[in-house]
Amino acid sequence: MAGLTAVELSCADMSVREINTVLRALPDGTAVRISQPRGRHNLVVGISALLDITIAGNAGYFIGGLCDGPAVTVAGFVGWSVGENLGSGTIRVQGNASECVGASARGGLIVIEGDASSRAGISLKGGSIAIAGAVGHMTGFMAQAGTILVGGDAADSLGDSLYETVIYVGGKIRSLGSDARVEDLTAADVARVRELAGAAGFSHIWPENVTRVASAKSLYRFDALKDQRY
Amino acid sequence: MCGIVGIRLKNPGLYPVLGELVAPMLDVLASRGPDSTGVAIYCHDAPAGATKYSLCAPVPDYDWPGYVAALEASAGVLPVEFRRRGRDAVIAAPLAPRGGPRLLREIDPSVKLFGFGAAIEVYKDVGPAAQVCERYGIGAMAGYQAIGHTRMATESAVTIEHSHPFAAAGDLALVHNGSFSNYASIRRQLAGEGIRFDTDNDSEVAARYIARQMAAGADAGEALRDTSKVFDGFFTLLLATEHSMAIVRDSFACKPMVVAETADYVAVASEYVALAELPDIEKAEVFEPMPEEIYTWQA
Numbered sequence: 169m170a171g172l173t174a175v176e177l178s179c180a181d182m183s184v185r186e187i188n189t190v191l192r193a194l195p196d197g198t199a200v201r202i203s204q205p206r207g208r209h210n211l212v213v214g215i216s217a218l219l220d221i222t223i224a225g226n227a228g229y230f231i232g233g234l235c236d237g238p239a240v241t242v243a244g245f246v247g248w249s250v251g252e253n254l255g256s257g258t259i260r261v262q263g264n265a266s267e268c269v270g271a272s273a274r275g276g277l278i279v280i281e282g283d284a285s286s287r288a289g290i291s292l293k294g295g296s297i298a299i300a301g302a303v304g305h306m307t308g309f310m311a312q313a314g315t316i317l318v319g320g321d322a323a324d325s326l327g328d329s330l331y332e333t334v335i336y337v338g339g340k341i342r343s344l345g346s347d348a349r350v351e352d353l354t355a356a357d358v359a360r361v362r363e364l365a366g367a368a369g370f371s372h373i374w375p376e377n378v379t380r381v382a383s384a385k386s387l388y389r390f391d392a393l394k395d396q397r398y
Numbered sequence: 399m400c401g402i403v404g405i406r407l408k409n410p411g412l413y414p415v416l417g418e419l420v421a422p423m424l425d426v427l428a429s430r431g432p433d434s435t436g437v438a439i440y441c442h443d444a445p446a447g448a449t450k451y452s453l454c455a456p457v458p459d460y461d462w463p464g465y466v467a468a469l470e471a472s473a474g475v476l477p478v479e480f481r482r483r484g485r486d487a488v489i490a491a492p493l494a495p496r497g498g499p500r501l502l503r504e505i506d507p508s509v510k511l512f513g514f515g516a517a518i519e520v521y522k523d524v525g526p527a528a529q530v531c532e533r534y535g536i537g538a539m540a541g542y543q544a545i546g547h548t549r550m551a552t553e554s555a556v557t558i559e560h561s562h563p564f565a566a567a568g569d570l571a572l573v574h575n576g577s578f579s580n581y582a583s584i585r586r587q588l589a590g591e592g593i594r595f596d597t598d599n600d601s602e603v604a605a606r607y608i609a610r611q612m613a614a615g616a617d618a619g620e621a622l623r624d625t626s627k628v629f630d631g632f633f634t635l636l637l638a639t640e641h642s643m644a645i646v647r648d649s650f651a652c653k654p655m656v657v658a659e660t661a662d663y664v665a666v667a668s669e670y671v672a673l674a675e676l677p678d679i680e681k682a683e684v685f686e687p688m689p690e691e692i693y694t695w696q697a
Contacts, residue, residue, distance in 0.1 A: 207671035226684075228671050245684065247670055248654065266654070266686060285686055286651055305651070305689065 180204045184211055191215050209247070212240050218257075229266075232259040235276075251278040254295060267304070270297045273314070279368045286323070289316045292333050298368035306345060308335045308381075317364050319373050330383035336361050337379045338372075347387040351380045400562075400575040401427025401548040401668045402655075404636045405676075406643045406695050409662035410542070412677075416441075417539035419676060423665075424527035424536075424546045426672040430575075431548035434561035435530035436522025438571035438638060441541030444516060445479060448490040449498060449568070452520040454558060455485045456508035462487050468505045484533045486512075488519050495568065510558075510596070513565030517541075517640050520571065522561035545638045547573035554599045564605035569640035572608060574601035575653045575668055576633035584628065604629055608637060618644040619694040626690060634687075636666060642696035651689035658682040664695045 209228035226244035236255035245263035264282035286304030292311035302320035311333030321339035328345020361375035513520030547562035563571040634653035
């Protein structure tokens with residue numbers, strides 16, 4: 169999405185609300201650079217135009233949340249819930265991400281080039297999350313659809329209470345969560361991982377060597393009478 | 399919510415601007431806790447042999463000269479150095495370490511002792527950070543270490559006494575983001591041992607528990623580890639002592655914390671946005687503490 173025009177916005181001069189208001193009025197194809205983010209929360213939230221946005225530094229919570237279209241790059245790290253409820257588009261974080269990457273996202277691609285903290289992909293409802301490094305505990309918690317690719321190691325309780333999301337892990341898994349299990353890798357999985365690693369620009373992942381984690385489906389449906397002891 | 403901040407300076411060149419660094423950190427986190435604000439400032443500026451006592455006035459125009467005169471008259475304590483801080487005061491006096499707080503209570507029980515020690519000064523009050531810092535002149539204070547808190551009250555009243563930090567022993571201060579679920583049981587146990595409480599606040603129980611563990615020989619890190627095993631609930635805890643600063647997060651790590659360390663300082667805050675204006679932050683090593691791990695910084 170090569171922008172024909174370039175817009176420069178600085179958090180030193182504008183509030184987050186002012187910046188998001190300007191972004192919402194820009195036409196498709198505009199390139200935007202947001203400078204001096206200084207850890208601000210809620211930058212680039214609720215944008216549906218096909219903008220090409222770079223946040224030039226470390227940012228705070230909910231970056232790129234509720235977006236439906238733009239390509240967002242963060243040249244730094246982000247706080248909690250980057251890409252929360254993302255509809256479509258891409259978010260690329262060149263540093264680390266804190267908790268809840270892509271929480272409840274419904275589509276699009278979120279790429280974390282560093283590590284992600286706990287609960288990445290919590291309640292994921294679609295789309296893809298690709299994390300180059302390690303992830304914290306309860307990654308993929310209650311995730312319902314979409315794909316999570318982890319290049320590094322996963323901490324405790326990976327995939328707890330999973331539904332239809334599939335998690336691929338390149339490194340070691342410290343422990344699986346309730347109702348998560350390791351399954352055999354199929355040719356379709358290898359193709360999916362190759363495609364996702366390619367889209368993320370990861371060259372350190374061997375698609376044939378990842379571990380597939382999916383739901384064992386014993387908690388999949390709530391059964392009020394199952395194993396009851398009252 | 400609640401916000402917590404801490405900074406421990408390695409470079410003595412920054413000691414004069416400690417307050418300038420910490421007051422904006424608190425202000426940024428007022429969005430996490432606008433109910434009350436508090437800070438413990440550590441500065442070795444008391445006369446030799448004297449302990450500093452941070453006292454809260456019961457009324458805005460309290461008769462501090464009368465209080466100091468009564469203190470000087472009792473037990474022949476001399477000299478007493480008096481420093482006015484907004485409505486409140488810090489006095490430095492060579493009182494006996496154990497008897498000091500009791501002596502001060504006897505002079506006027508309505509004056510509250512918020513902290514005491516060789517270095518610590520505690521300021522806390524109802525209101526958002528900018529107001530409270532202005533009220534006590536936090537921005538102009540010097541020192542080598544500070545921890546602070548912006549409170550969004552969830553389990554006990556919004557009063558001055560319920561504000562953090564809780565300074566339960568000499569030079570010890572605790573701030574807490576989260577809530578404990580089993581604190582009433584622990585409080586009953588500690589009360590049975592004769593430990594006195596100033597409020598019904600859950601975080602005060604943790605501060606008293608830490609003071610008890612440290613009185614029994616634990617260091618700051620060990621006391622935090624004991625606390626994280628005995629207390630149930632959500633917590634990110636930041637503990638300061640005269641010579642150390644330490645943190646722990648519960649096993650779920652639902653309450654945030656970011657650490658930034660440079661050659662000049664180590665700083666912690668609930669959100670990075672509170673660290674973003676610190677000097678040379680772009681050169682800092684920035685990381686999130688892992689759940690259940692104790693991080694300690696000391697001289």
